[in-house]
Amino acid sequence: MSLRFGSRFVVIVNSPEAVEECFTTNDVILASRPAFCHGKYLNYNFTTMGAANYGDHWRNLQRIGNNEIFAPKRLNGFQELRKKEVKNLMKRVSRVSEENAGKVELRSMILDLTFNIVMTMLAGKRYYGEDVSELEDALQFRDMMNQYAEFAKETHLGDLFPILSNIDYNGFVKRMKTMSKNMDLFLQRLIEEHRADRDRNTMVNHLLALQETQPQYYTDSIIKGLILIMAVAGTRTSAASLEWAICNLLNNRHVLKKAKEELDTQLGQDHLIEEQDISKLHYLQGYDVPPGTMVFANAWSIQRDPQVWDDPLNFKPERFLNGKAEAYKVMPFGLGRRSCPGEGLAHRLMTLTLGSLIQCFDWDTVDGKEINMDEKVATLMSRVHPLEVVLKARADLDNIIS
Template sequence: MEVTFGLSLLCLLLAIGLKLLRQPKKNLPPGPPGLPIIGHLHLLKNPIHRRFHKLSQKYGPVMSLRFGSRFVVVVSTPEAVEECFSKNDVVLANRPPFLNGKYLNYNFTTLASAGYGDHWRNLRRLSSIEIFSATRLKSFLDIRKDEVMHLVSRLHHVSKDGFAKVELRSLFLDETFNVIMRMMAGKRYFGENVDGAEEAAQFKQHMQDYTALTKVTNLGDLFPLLGFIDIGGLRKKMIDLSEKFDLFLQRIIDEHRSDKTRNSMVSHLLQLQETQPEYYSDAIIKGLILVITL
C-alpha cells in the first residue's frame, strides 16, 4: 500500500513539474534560477528578510520567485513599495486563498482574509468609523488610564522592598492586550485580577494555537493539486481550533446580548446588528474581534 501511494505521489509531482515547464514564458521581473516543481523554496533560509536582501542585491529591487506553483514578486526599496501600494494598490489588494483563511478566518470573510471588493470595503469602513474613530477611542480613555495604573501598581509591588530587575516586555504585552480586550469585550485576560482564571487561560491558549497554526505552511497552498493531502493533520487542527475559538467568541457575544449596559465595541456592534441584522451578523462581529485581538 505504501509503495503504491509513493508511486502515485511521484507521478503526480512529475505531472505538476511538466505542466509548469510547459507554461508560456511571462514578462516577469528577473530572478534566480529555480528547480522543477519546488521552484525557489530551497532558497528560503532564516532570517528570511536578510535572504531576500542578499538576492535583491544580485537581481535588483524587484524580483520574481516561485514557491511551488505560486509566483511571488519581492520588492525591496521604498520607491518600489510606493509604486505597489499607492499607485497600484487595487491591483495588488487581493491575497491567495490559503487554508488558514478558510478555517481560521470564517471562510475568507474577515478583514485580514477577504478578497478586495464590496465586503472588504465595508469591513474597512466599519473598522475606521465604528471601531478606530477618534470619538470611539476617546470613549475608552478610562480603560487605558486604568490599565496604566495596573502596570504602575505591578511595578510598585515588585520594587517596594528596593531596587528590582523587571522584565518589561511581558508587562507591556499584558497591558496592551488588556486594553484591546477591554475595549472590544470588556474583559481582562492578562496579568493579575483577570476576569475568570479558567476563561483567561482558555483565551490565551487559543491565541497561542492560532498563532502557531498560521506559521505552518500548508502543502496545498503551494501545490493546489496536493490540497487533498492533510500533512500532519494541519487541516484537522485548524478545524478543531476554529470550532473552539468560535464557541469562545460566541459566549462573549451572548454575554453582551444579555447585558446591554456594557461599554464595549461588541455592545456597539450588537446595536448596529439590530438595525442591519443581515450584514452585522455574529460571524462578522466575531471576525472583527479575531482580527483586532490577533
C-alpha cells in the first residue's frame, strides 16, 4: 500500500514476507531516518541512536550500545538493583492494596519502576515514587520526560510540507528548542557530578572512563544522547507492555492460572522470583521503493492476520512455547539493523516484574467485568484508561519478600 503524508511518499508493508524483505534482506537500504524536526531539536541534531542516519556515526553508537551498555555482563552487574526495585514495588502494592480495599492503580507505579531502574543504572538516582533522590532535580526531570513524550506525539507541518518549514505553527519548534536546551543543561550537570565522583557504579561513570581512553568516540554530546535515549525509549515502552500483559491476563483467567501454577511449582513460596529463575518458566519479492520513501511495517495488521496466526485475536501465550516466533511476524523490538538494542534489558525487567506480581498477589478486576482494552492513538500504543485492578496479597507474601 502506498500513500502520501503531505508531500512525502509513504509505503505501508502489510505482510510478514514483505517485512522480512524490507528489514532483513534490504535492511541497509532502509536503515536511515527521515530528517524531521524532532531529530534535530530533541535528538542532538540527528546524532542519537534513534535519530542518526545509517553510517559510521550510527555504527559507532550501535557498537557502544551493544558492547558497553546493553551487553549481558553490564546488565547482569545491575541485577541486584532490579531485584531491589521490584521488591519495593511489591511492598508498595501490598500497602496500597491494604489501604484501599484491594484497589490499586498500577500504571503510575509501573512507570515509576521502569524510570527508577533505568535512571539508577545510568546515574545512581531515583527520580520517581518514594524515596526520590534530590527532589528538585527529580521534579525537573519528570517534567522534561513528560514534555518529551508530548512532543513525540505531535507532527510539525513543515516535516510533511517543506514549503511550511519556516512557519512555526503554535510555537511548536520554539517550545522544543526551549525544552532541548533545558534537557542539555540538566544532562551536562549530571555528567559533571559524575566527573567529581568517579566511585559510583553507574553507566555514566563507565562511559566517562571510556572517554578517557577513546575521547573521539565518547564525547559529552554522545554520552548525553545515550542517557536521553535510554531514559525515553527504555521506560514507557516497558511500562505500557506490562500494563497490556496484566490486562490480557485478567481477561484470560485460564492463562493467569497456568502462569501462577508454574510459578508455585517451580519456585514455591519461600523466595521472590529472580532473574536466574526465568529460564525455568516456559509458559510465562520485488517492489521498487523510490529513494526518500518512508517505509512503515504495519505490525498491528500483521499481528492480527489470520493467514499468519491461528485465532489471532485471542490471547494465547502457548503459541510461542515451541520456539521463538519469526521476528518479522511479531516485531516487538523492531527488525534488522535498527532493531532496539535494549531488548535484553526489557526482557529482564518485564519478566521479573510480571512474575513477581503473579507470585505475590491474587488478581481481580474492580467491577468483576472484563477490562476495557481501548487503545490510545499516539507514538506509543498505550491504553486509554489507567490500569486499576484489585490485588490481594497471598498468604505467604511476607515470607516471599522478606
